[in-house]
Amino acid sequence: MKINNLTPDTTALQELGTRLARIRKQRGYSQQRLADDAGIGVATLRRIEDGRDSQLGSWIKLLKALQMSSAIDSLLPESFQSPMAEVKAQGKKRRNQVEEPSTSPWQDEQQ
Numbered sequence: 001m002k003i004n005n006l007t008p009d010t011t012a013l014q015e016l017g018t019r020l021a022r023i024r025k026q027r028g029y030s031q032q033r034l035a036d037d038a039g040i041g042v043a044t045l046r047r048i049e050d051g052r053d054s055q056l057g058s059w060i061k062l063l064k065a066l067q068m069s070s071a072i073d074s075l076l077p078e079s080f081q082s083p084m085a086e087v088k089a090q091g092k093k094r095r096n097q098v099e100e101p102s103t104s105p106w107q108d109e110q111q
Helices: 009-026 031-038 042-049 056-065 069-075 083-096
Strands: none
Touching: 009 042, 031 042, 031 056, 042 056, 056 069
């Protein structure tokens, strides 16, 4: 399931919990082992996997324990530029480019 702006929060939490449980199982971790490695309680991990609300700090600890720290950085990129800002930047870049003079000795070939 793809999570987007229209996905209700409860559904998104359910999906993320399901994904976490799937990854934990694929890596051969029990809930107890992952909770211990992450430094959180097993009850907290169960709540997260059940799709109930949780703290971001718990997610960060879990992702680090699963060696998935890059997912943390993907949550909010260090720099973000809106699509409109990117279009404006491209327009400025084009305007700032200087045309190279023609190497032709004939003036009429420069146009």
